[in-house]
Amino acid sequence: MLNQLEPLDRVFHALADPTRRALVERLSHRSMSVSELARPLPMSLPAVMQHLQVLESAGLVRSVKVGRTRNCALDMAALGQANRWIEARRCEWDARLDRLGDYLETLKGENDDDQSR
Amino acid sequence: MLNQLEPLDRVFHALADPTRRALVERLSHRSMSVSELARPLPMSLPAVMQHLQVLESAGLVRSVKVGRTRNCALDMAALGQANRWIEARRCEWDARLDRLGDYLETLKGENDDDQSR
DNA sequence: GGCACACTAAAGTCCTTGCTTAAGTGATGC
DNA sequence: GCATCACTTAAGCAAGGACTTTAGTGTGCC
DSSP states (O other): OOSOOOHHHHHHHHHTSHHHHHHHHHHHHOOEEHHHHHTTSSSOHHHHHHHHHHHHHTTSEEEEEETTEEEEEEOHHHHHHHHHHHHHHHHHHHHHHHHHHHHHHHHHHHHHHHHHO | OOSOOOHHHHHHHHHTSHHHHHHHHHHHHOOEEHHHHHTTSSSOHHHHHHHHHHHHHTTSEEEEEETTEEEEEEOHHHHHHHHHHHHHHHHHHHHHHHHHHHHHHHHHHHHHHHHHO
């Protein structure tokens, strides 16, 4: 990774970890505090914090400190970015299949011409 | 990462690298040989091979050897998997917003009741 | 005030990644 | 046959990731 970390790098990297996906999954139901998120997980609280920092720097999670607790909420925008990249690939893929289909149609047409001659 | 690598882990991890996304992007236009994929990239051919192996083990790319060249093609199925995971999060998020909306409606209704008394 | 609670920061360890170079292997073309 | 082309394998290495433990910091409650 020679170049600056692009947003998509951070988003996909954040989602590549099962613990972080589990956090996102639970936050998609409702927002929670750090310790509430950490409670069911088989690791230390600092570890969970670090995962949350990864998610936050990817833009997937936003958090605000209220008193001594930090409340974490999902931010769908970053997920939307990832989604759009994937959708763009599908579009190009479909366009490719269309071109292939057109090409085959052309071949078929030429073949018909040959036969009608 | 204590547990076995889940499919989604591999897919998102594969997509987290800009070089690999570029490969997927070009393969979404048309399939290519390894050296054709490697030509524009500023790294050695073994490095590109390793990226392709990551993509292939994630199920994003399939390849067949024809003579002495290996032809690589995109496999949309794995991308679909990633897409579905993201969509599922969005659904849950929307459901959460609906519940919130219902709750606010309920409050409003109760408030109206109070006023009509 | 003072104790507990909810984080936060720092340092250290071990494993994985993303490259590199060098040395194969196995078709293709003359 | 033999050089060339298109990979393939292996080894090595610097950097980054996923934890840990230990030691703070700032709030809330009695």
